[in-house]
Amino acid sequence: MTFRIADTFSDSLAKLTAQEQKAVKTAAFDVQMNPDTPGLSMHRVDRAKDPHFWTARVNRDIRMVLHKKNGATLLAYVAHHDAAYKWAETRRIDTHPRTGAAQIVEIRETVEEVKIQHYVQEAIRLPRLFADETDDTLLSWGVPEDWLEVVRDATEDTVLDIAGHLPAEAAEAVLQAATGVRPEPASTAETGSDPFRHPDAERRFRTMENLEELQAALEAPWERWSVFLHPAQREYVERDFNGPARVIGSAGTGKTVVALHRAVRLAQEPSSRVLLTTFNERLADRLAEKLPLLTNSSIRERIEVRALGDAVRDLHEKVFGAVHVADEDEIRSILEHSASKAGDQTDLDFLVDEWNLIVDAWDVRDPSTYSEMPRLGRKVRMVASRRETIWNVFAEARQILADQGWKTEAELAHDLRRGGHFPYTHVVVDEAQDVSVAELLLLGASLGQKPNGVFFAGDIGQRIFRAPFPWSAAGIELCGRSRSLKVNYRTSHQIRAKSEHLLPETLVEADGSEENRLGVTSVFEGPPPVIGSFADRNSELAALQEWVAELSRQGVDAGEVAILVRGEDQMEAVRGALGELDGPKVYLMHDTKGAEFRAVAVVALDHDVVPDEFRLLAARDEAQLDEVMSTERHLLYVAATRARDFLWLSGVEPVSEFLDDLI
């Protein structure tokens, strides 16, 4: 007998108490082992339109909804008695006539008449978004047949609601089309193929291969992301690439999830040694926490999860022995000393940037390489004669470092690259937009030519730490092996749509390629973000406290709320003022990269705080100013997109110019 579990079952199970969940798991196992167990009282749901729905008794109150057809059983839903029956009576499980995917379809006539009436009335007043779309087109998006008319009547005001009743692939296509982006037709299965094997079906139904798998599934509750991947995510997890590959996408589109699954998929091979890496230790810890949800210990042993900088440092120490790594201040003073020795008058800040972005980053070791070096990632031009004189400063700095036996962080990666010391068979990099040049050179030289060697997940719209540079110069040729994800699983429609205003529709990479950010949809709705400007900090924070109190009345625990600020000064002010507010933690925006919270308040967004005034003043030319403005924008985008359901953005007048883009 084939046994399947639907995502609607996992979701509804998660809503029950721990004790109820335990009882459901026992009952589900009994259904599989012996459906005639008397206690289950299995019987057909009389009033269901779909004759294959059955219920099984879990306890006095809880009922499981099963779908039994052609020798296959599907665990479809579980809830308290009446809710379970209502669910079964208003659904059917069908094979879509065009795509061939198995779908759970809400029966249209049973969706409250009032609502349908509302859609129709709205359609009379507002333009119908899809009035000109043919049945053929709507079917190619995966819209169920009996929903064609309702979709065609959708207006700006009803489209979100309607999408909420459709199977995921149809909902995404409809919402994408509503934003003006033409959806790709859903893939169509070959005639006679298993509708549950269709990529769109695999995102909601999981077929149990054996009893152990079922037992494991029932033992440990599934997190949706660990099982029900979007077809685009699955493709990038499973595909073989004959070179470096990358998944991109705006915040919350499940890139980290792809990185995790891909690392596990690569580690299936017994001879593999996978490095799953990211920007810092905190993010690496989050990856490491999630890995056990995907795989058992023997596969996990082949995956090392480390921040890339830490991995490089440790490897260097193992190969070459312990060494002092010069920090920013030490490098600065070495350059200052070298410039004075070489009698060079160049501005010290310029020298530091030149060292960090060109000489040290790209491992430039002689004057001729320096003079011929393209200005990668550096927008400031320089005439050849100037480069010759400046080179003396860098040569001197290198000498000082060598005499003291010190290394720079970039040199650690360069040493490993030159010596060919990199023991991994595969590297999967999350938050790849902030990887350094030296690290990328190491990855490119070690694995850049190998099939499935390096895989990146990242978003250039969230680049906040590094200046951009062309990856191809570091030996990473993506050659079309890059794809973007378009479904946002983290943030509500309302929060995502607002946050998107912070970035341009198209972002341009350092190599000139463009990423169009239009056409992303979210999988749920929520209240619109609150945007406020206040006369002073006290009134801003008093209003914030009221917002947090209101959330608490709505059942949002203070621990689920995060307050984000730009810098330490604002952190102190907020912490001081919110003394009596017991709960919400205050974070620096930079530290929340990769994180998510149910509610987020980004506060103290005053005009001299974001963009950061000190960074703006330190910019020495137009190009640097542009770079500061971009990274500050990205930072606010990162902060705003940490929110799942509730977002608050505020500042003291005059507020940040970025807030103007959101109002």
Ligand SMILES: Nc1ncnc2c1ncn2[C@@H]1O[C@H](COP(=O)(O)OP(=O)(O)OP(=O)(O)O)[C@@H](O)[C@H]1O
């Ligand atoms: N297929 C999926 N089904 C359900 N939830 C998913 C799926 N993929 C991702 N998620 C959830 O969406 C949220 C965002 O995912 P993830 O952190 O992977 O996104 P991201 O693109 O890496 O975000 P960011 O760029 O902001 O770091 C997480 O809560 C994750 O569990």
